[in-house]
Amino acid sequence: MSESSEWLIYRGAGEPHEGITRLPPPPPWRDFTGRDTSSHETDGDESADRRLGVHRHRAELHRPGAEELEMINAALYLRRPLLVTGSPGAGKSTLAHSVAAELGLGRVLRWPIVSRTRLVDGLYHYDAIARLQDVQVASHLAAPGTDPTADIGSYIRLGPLGTALLPSPTPRVLLIDELDKSDIDLPNDLLNVLEEGEFAIPELERIADRLPDGEAQVLNHEGAKVTVKGGRVQCRAFPFVVLTSNGERDFPAPLLRRCIHLELGRPDHQRLSTFVRAHLGEEAARAGDDLISQFFERSQRQQIATDQLLNAVYLTGIAAPQSRERLADLLIQRLDRPR
Structure with missing residues (x-):
C-alpha cells in the first residue's frame, strides 16, 4: 500500500480484512462514551466537553468582546431570554455551555427545533396509551376501590423547557437551538410561557384533589423524579434561556421585545x-x-x-x-x- 493511502480503513477492494482495529480514537467532539449522567454537575459532562473542548482549561481561553459580555449579563440580570443570531459555526450554541460551565449551573438542557416542533414537545409528554393499557390490566387484578390515578406521574415526562422551569434556587441553562427552523406558530406560542415562567399540566390539574397533598411524581428531561404540585410547574429562578438562529427567518415583534438580542460576527x-x-x-x-x-x-x-x-x-x-x-x-x- 502506498504511503498516501496508509490511513485508509475502508479500501474498497471487496476483500474482508481487520482494518477496523487500526481505527484511532474518535475526535473529542464525537466521543460518545456513555458516561454516567445521573449527576447534574458540570464536571464530567460529555456534552460540555464536545462543545467547549476537552483542552479548554489548558488552552488560552477566548475572551468575549465587550458587547457579547454586556448582552449575556443583561439577560442574566433581567431574567430575559437571550436571542443569539449569526452564521453557522459562530459559536451560538457554545455560548450556552460556556455560561453554564463558568457559573456552575449544571448540564445544559438542549431543545433542538425542527419544522414539526410544538410548544408541548418542550414542556412535557403524556403517554396516554401506555397508561390506558396499564389501567386495563390493573382493573383485572386490583382490589375494588383502587384509584387508577394514583400513579399517573409515571406516564408524564417533562421536556427540556418544562425541566428548566422547575423551581430551583439557581437557574438552569436552556438552549433552544435553531428556532428559525420552527413553523410560524412556535415563536408566538413561546411568549406566554417565557413571560410567566410557568405552565400547567392539564392531566394532573384535573385530578390534583385526588392526589396526596395534590402532588405527583413525574420524570424530568434527564430521567430523575421530581414533584409537581397542583398540576402546575412554576419556576423560582428563571432559567438562562439561549435562543439561537441562523437568520433564515424573521421573528415576530412581541418575541423580539421580550428578548435580549446578540449578533455574533464571524x-x-x-x-x-x-x-x-x-x-x-x-x-x-x-x-x-x-x-x-x-x-x-x-x-x-x-x-x-x-x-x-x-x-x-x-x-x-x-x-x-x-x-x-x-x-x-x-x-x-x-x-x-x-x-
Whole structure:
C-alpha cells in the first residue's frame, strides 16, 4: 500500500480484512462514551466537553468582546431570554455551555427545533396509551376501590423547557437551538410561557384533589423524579434561556421585545486558533495554523462552519502528508454551494 493511502480503513477492494482495529480514537467532539449522567454537575459532562473542548482549561481561553459580555449579563440580570443570531459555526450554541460551565449551573438542557416542533414537545409528554393499557390490566387484578390515578406521574415526562422551569434556587441553562427552523406558530406560542415562567399540566390539574397533598411524581428531561404540585410547574429562578438562529427567518415583534438580542460576527483568526486549541490541544493548533489561516480567508467570502475546520485539522493530522491539502479542501466545502 502506498504511503498516501496508509490511513485508509475502508479500501474498497471487496476483500474482508481487520482494518477496523487500526481505527484511532474518535475526535473529542464525537466521543460518545456513555458516561454516567445521573449527576447534574458540570464536571464530567460529555456534552460540555464536545462543545467547549476537552483542552479548554489548558488552552488560552477566548475572551468575549465587550458587547457579547454586556448582552449575556443583561439577560442574566433581567431574567430575559437571550436571542443569539449569526452564521453557522459562530459559536451560538457554545455560548450556552460556556455560561453554564463558568457559573456552575449544571448540564445544559438542549431543545433542538425542527419544522414539526410544538410548544408541548418542550414542556412535557403524556403517554396516554401506555397508561390506558396499564389501567386495563390493573382493573383485572386490583382490589375494588383502587384509584387508577394514583400513579399517573409515571406516564408524564417533562421536556427540556418544562425541566428548566422547575423551581430551583439557581437557574438552569436552556438552549433552544435553531428556532428559525420552527413553523410560524412556535415563536408566538413561546411568549406566554417565557413571560410567566410557568405552565400547567392539564392531566394532573384535573385530578390534583385526588392526589396526596395534590402532588405527583413525574420524570424530568434527564430521567430523575421530581414533584409537581397542583398540576402546575412554576419556576423560582428563571432559567438562562439561549435562543439561537441562523437568520433564515424573521421573528415576530412581541418575541423580539421580550428578548435580549446578540449578533455574533464571524470568528477572527485568534478565535479560530483558540477554538482548535480547546478541542485538539496546542500542538494540533500549531500544526494546523496554515489551515486556520486559509479557513479564515475563505470565511470572509464563503459560508463555511468552524466544525469543518476542526474536522480538517484533526483528520489531516493523522492522514498521509501527500493528501493533506486535498483532504482539507474536500472537508471544507462551502455550505451555500449549488446542490
